Amino acid sequence: xxxxxxxxxxxxxxxxxxxxxxxxxxxxxxxxxxxxxxxxxxxxxxxxxxxxxxxxxxxxxxxxxxxxxxxxxxxxxxxxxxxxxxxxxxxxxxxxxxxxxxxxxxxxxxxxxxxxxxxxxxxxxxxxxxxxxxxxxxxxxxxxxxxxxxxxxxxxxxxxxxxxxxxxxxxxxxxxxxxxxxxxxxxxxxxxxxxxxxxxxxxxxxxxxxxxxxxxxxxxxxxxxxxxxxxxxxxxxxxxxxxxxxxxxxxxxxxxxxxxxxxxxxxxxxxxxxxxxxxxxxxxxxxxxxxxxxxxxxxxxxxxxxxxxxxxxxxxxxxxxxxxxxxxxxxxxxxxxxxxxxxxxxxxxxxxxxxxxxxxxxxxxxxxxxxxxxxxxxxxxxxxxxxxxxxxxxxxxxxxxxxxxxxxxxxxxxxxx
Amino acid sequence: xxxxxxxxxxxxxxxxxxxxxxxxxxxxxxxxxxxxxxxxxxxxxxxxxxxxxxxxxxxxxxxxxxxxxxxxxxxxxxxxxxxxxxxxxxxxxxxxxxxxxxxxxxxxxxxxxxxxxxxxxxxxxxxxxxxxxxxxxxxxxxxxxxxxxxxxxxxxxxxxxxxxxxxxxxxxxxxxxxxxxxxxxxxxxxxxxxxxxxxxxxxxxxxxxxxxxxxxxxxxxxxxxxxxxxxxxxxxxxxxxxxxxxxxxxxxxx
Numbered sequence: 254x255x256x257x258x259x260x261x262x263x264x265x266x267x268x269x270x271x272x273x274x275x276x277x278x279x280x281x282x283x284x285x286x287x288x289x290x291x292x293x294x295x296x297x298x299x300x301x302x303x304x305x306x307x308x309x310x311x312x313x314x315x316x317x318x319x320x321x322x323x324x325x326x327x328x329x330x331x332x333x334x335x336x337x338x339x340x341x342x343x344x345x346x347x348x349x350x351x352x353x354x355x356x357x358x359x360x361x362x363x364x365x366x367x368x369x370x371x372x373x374x375x376x377x378x379x380x381x382x383x384x385x386x387x388x389x390x391x392x393x394x395x396x397x398x399x400x401x402x403x404x405x406x407x408x409x410x411x412x413x414x415x416x417x418x419x420x421x422x423x424x425x426x427x428x429x430x431x432x433x434x435x436x437x438x439x440x441x442x443x444x445x446x447x448x449x450x451x452x453x454x455x456x457x458x459x460x461x462x463x464x465x466x467x468x469x470x471x472x473x474x475x476x477x478x479x480x481x482x483x484x485x486x487x488x489x490x491x492x493x494x495x496x497x498x499x500x501x502x503x504x505x506x507x508x509x510x511x512x513x514x515x516x517x518x519x520x521x522x523x524x525x526x527x528x529x530x531x532x533x534x535x536x537x538x539x540x541x542x543x544x545x546x547x548x549x550x551x552x553x554x555x556x557x558x559x560x561x562x563x564x565x566x567x568x569x570x571x572x573x574x575x576x577x578x579x580x581x582x583x584x585x586x587x588x589x590x591x592x593x594x595x596x597x598x599x600x601x602x603x604x605x606x607x608x609x610x611x612x613x614x615x616x617x618x619x620x621x622x623x624x625x626x627x628x629x630x631x632x633x634x635x636x637x638x639x640x641x642x643x644x645x646x647x648x649x650x651x652x653x654x655x656x657x658x659x660x661x662x663x664x665x666x667x668x669x670x
Numbered sequence: 671x672x673x674x675x676x677x678x679x680x681x682x683x684x685x686x687x688x689x690x691x692x693x694x695x696x697x698x699x700x701x702x703x704x705x706x707x708x709x710x711x712x713x714x715x716x717x718x719x720x721x722x723x724x725x726x727x728x729x730x731x732x733x734x735x736x737x738x739x740x741x742x743x744x745x746x747x748x749x750x751x752x753x754x755x756x757x758x759x760x761x762x763x764x765x766x767x768x769x770x771x772x773x774x775x776x777x778x779x780x781x782x783x784x785x786x787x788x789x790x791x792x793x794x795x796x797x798x799x800x801x802x803x804x805x806x807x808x809x810x811x812x813x814x815x816x817x818x819x820x821x822x823x824x825x826x827x828x829x830x831x832x833x834x835x836x837x838x839x840x841x842x843x844x845x846x847x848x849x850x851x852x853x854x855x856x857x858x859x860x861x862x863x864x865x866x867x868x869x870x871x872x873x874x875x876x877x878x879x880x881x882x883x884x885x886x887x888x889x890x891x892x893x894x895x896x897x898x899x900x901x902x903x904x905x906x907x908x909x910x911x912x913x914x915x916x917x918x919x920x921x922x923x924x
Binding site for chain 2: 287297304305308337339340343354
């Protein structure tokens with residue numbers, strides 16, 4: 254990069270492009286891309302967590318993310334390494350092997366990990382959600398039986414709510430669990446289960462009672478239980494480092510002692526899990542958007558057309574600024590939602606939904622625009638930006654579609670007391 | 671030998687950052703720029719923590735000389751497993767002119783005060799590339815030194831050090847107390863774990879002033895000017911060997 258001295262002199266002579274000078278001045282004075290630095294406003298301890306997550310993402314995940322995507326590898330060893338650092342049960346209580354951190358700490362960690370590989374981080378967040386559900390709603394035996402292995406990722410977990418016939422209308426699920434003596438016998442199937450077939454512990458929402466949400470209970474089903482089988486591995490646009498399969502129950506007998514909480518409490522447990530899950534998924538989108546903005550920025554500084562670098566185009570400068578602004582706004586909303594959930598604020602459910610809605614939509618747009626800025630190169634699999642776009646597209650759909658998020662928010666606004 | 675190890679850790683500009691020279695050519699831009707622990711210091715901390723895990727030493731003390739922000743670097747060392755920290759406060763003009771001579775005086779004073787058995791440092795810092803602090807510290811203390819260590823093993827009252835030198839690998843045995851400096855292949859530093867980061871919060875960092883240690887911070891060096899490396903210029907093609915020799919003579923290369 255040219256020494257700045259000559260540039261200032263030339264600017265004085267009025268013969269250098271003003272925008273280039275401004276860019277250099279900003280870079281020199283305020284530090285590189287510091288307006289989107291995700292460590293602003295964090296405590297020293299949170300900065301340490303974030304640093305470990307960023308380092309892990311850069312060293313252990315980013316070099317492999319393309320291969321994991323192209324070869325559809327479920328990176329068990331890497332995830333276990335992450336678990337050794339405490340990422341297996343981030344907000345699970347320490348007495349069963351968790352790290353006992355807050356929702357905000359968790360968001361910061363997933364945002365950083367996501368810059369290394371969105372798909373793997375998203376799976377880790379789903380695993381965390383399941384571990385938390387057992388930690389929070391399980392009795393002592395269940396917590397001691399499952400949580401330590403989940404926190405160390407000795408065993409992996411999957412969250413089973415969606416069915417072929419019930420996605421957004423989750424409460425209409427049909428998988429039945431009939432009590433026969435000291436077992437429930439499960440019949441039915443779940444669809445689109447992340448990790449399905451490769452994971453060991455399945456947290457399953459099933460119908461033990463009548464229609465609607467009040468008839469749903471939550472059971473923990475272990476792989477290898479007779480009557481538990483899996484569909485074919487789905488071929489997806491993204492999230493390829495985690496297998497997705499249908500989970501099928503055919504007269505699958507599960508001990509009653511595997512039920513989390515009371516009969517009829519299952520839907521509430523599922524939704525409470527999802528509040529945190531939505532923050533986590535939004536955090537994964539943030540990481541992808543952050544990485545994409547940096548990639549776009551680097552490309553603008555290097556790619557030349559019409560005799561100058563793309564960074565000299567005011568349109569692209571403004572576009573990049575808009576992307577950065579949306580990224581920071583999104584980040585603030587997620588972090589506020591995390592705090593609201595941690596403190597059990599009355600607005601927790603709504604703000605988690607708002608965060609999921611806004612952040613997944615905006616971050617997808619940011620990544621998509623970053624791809625556009627790369628021109629033809631953005632479409633090549635040699636460049637990471639397309640994987641960020643493909644991987645976070647599904648965040649607008651799962652853990653509650655963004656349409657369902659609007660339902661939750663509008664209900665809060667329009668319900669008369 | 672079961673004693674105390676001092677590990678020096680330096681806060682430097684992160685290795686991934688593009689360095690920019692200040693317009694007044696007095697130094698490089700540090701404001702708002704990402705900083706982290708010198709990579710060789712990370713290797714030094716890792717080695718010290720490993721020795722403690724093998725129960726060969728009792729306590730690891732992380733030391734850093736610099737302004738308030740140096741405490742972040744000490745916290746990272748604590749999160750990796752150091753037991754406590756010492757922050758030697760140096761700021762402003764003193765910090766700008768802080769170099770190996772001053773730091774080694776500080777480390778020597780601390781080593782005596784803390785009754786350290788071993789000092790482990792990185793072989794050099796990635797900002798000034800001096801590669802002097804370890805050697806100077808050993809000289810001031812009149813201790814043996816094992817520099818560019820790629821392997822360290824404690825045997826009874828001696829330390830066996832395999833050193834990476836230009837000719838290959840050299841193995842030496844030195845008495846304790848001693849100074850070691852870590853080279854790249856000594857080990858792979860661990861990631862701090864979340865529980866260790868939380869435990870690090872409770873570990874103590876003592877504040878010390880250089881004056882308390884009787885150290886004079888006056889620098890014997892004055893930085894005249896800092897410039898970027900010269901821009902790479904276009905080469906010139908020549909037709910014959912005679913032309914090449916003539917050109918080389920012209921530009922004073924031979």
